[in-house]
Amino acid sequence: MSDTPNIDRREFVKVVLAFLGTLMGAVVGLPAIGYLISPATRVQQKEAWIPLGPLENYPMGEPKLFSFTRTTVNGWEKTANSYGAYVVRKSETELKVYSNMCTHLSCRVTWKADLKEYICPCHDGHFDSAGLVTLGPPPESLHEYETKLEDGNLFIHFTEG
């Protein structure tokens, strides 16, 4: 037996078992790993162009608030977050859109027409019509959205975080 050039029975069984074992391990193991890491492979959309409607809806002069909701899905859980954007048109060509989120602790600011300022109700932060801090604890000016116009419709570039 030992001088035959072919492998003997014992050796053959070993090789076949090792092969089948590896195959079965892969068939069971790879889906198992895929199952566990699956949520990590989902890429979540963290940015979007939000349509704010036709530009003529926003009159020249006073800032006008536009509210929208973004929904994020994590597994079986849906979370809806509300956001607000102040559209400011100083002139036909000058367009600014500010987030209404206070840069201090993320409270929502409101435009006070009599003061010509955005005021945060939480800690009395004040921002002027260009979003710059004039009073209170906010560390920086209001976040400004990137804008674009398509067929007369206004869009803002929303980024999370």
Add this chain to the structure above:
Amino acid sequence: MMFDKVLVWVDERMGLSAIYSTIFDRKIPKTNWWFTLGSASLFLFVLQGLTGMFLAVYYVPSPDHAYDSIQYIMNGVAFGWLVRGIHHWGASAMVIVVFIHMLRTFFYAAYKFPREITWLTGVVLLLATLGMGFTGYLLPWNQRAYWATTVGTEIPATAPFIGDFILRVLRGGYDLSAVTLARFFAVHIWFLPAVIAALIGIHLYLVVRAGISAIPKEDE
């Protein structure tokens, strides 16, 4: 070879080969395929345990999320349908296999001396398996699960005097509620598996200790 040396080194310290030869090299009488059902039951229990562990990664035992979390397993997770499918069909297979295993033991009269305790632990294992089926059936929290458990908990409620109390214990109150779901989940993944694992240990110890009974002859 290096590998063999390591094996010998470990065996000298752990005595694994003695355990191996006691379990796998024991003498057995002439048997047939019906004698494989015990091993098949053990395999199915391990399979249910493993797939159950994986399902527990995403399943949430709360009325708010139970159904949605299973929808997520089925449609949102890679191979989730496979894991749940195996757990689903493995459950039915386990009840069938364990039951036929009991029938074989009964018809071959293998429950007699000195194997009475093996039989008794087997009885509890069969009941625990049915308990796994009963508690697991509620977890998807769909209409079928809800009403099956409504009916299933009403049956013991017909018992005289204590029936009403049994119903409240099973449901964790009068109504089938979030409390019911949570306790069925706990029993399904902790209490019954612990009981089954412990009893399988005793059951197997006794099988190895007493050996397998031969198939009875015509005149016995």
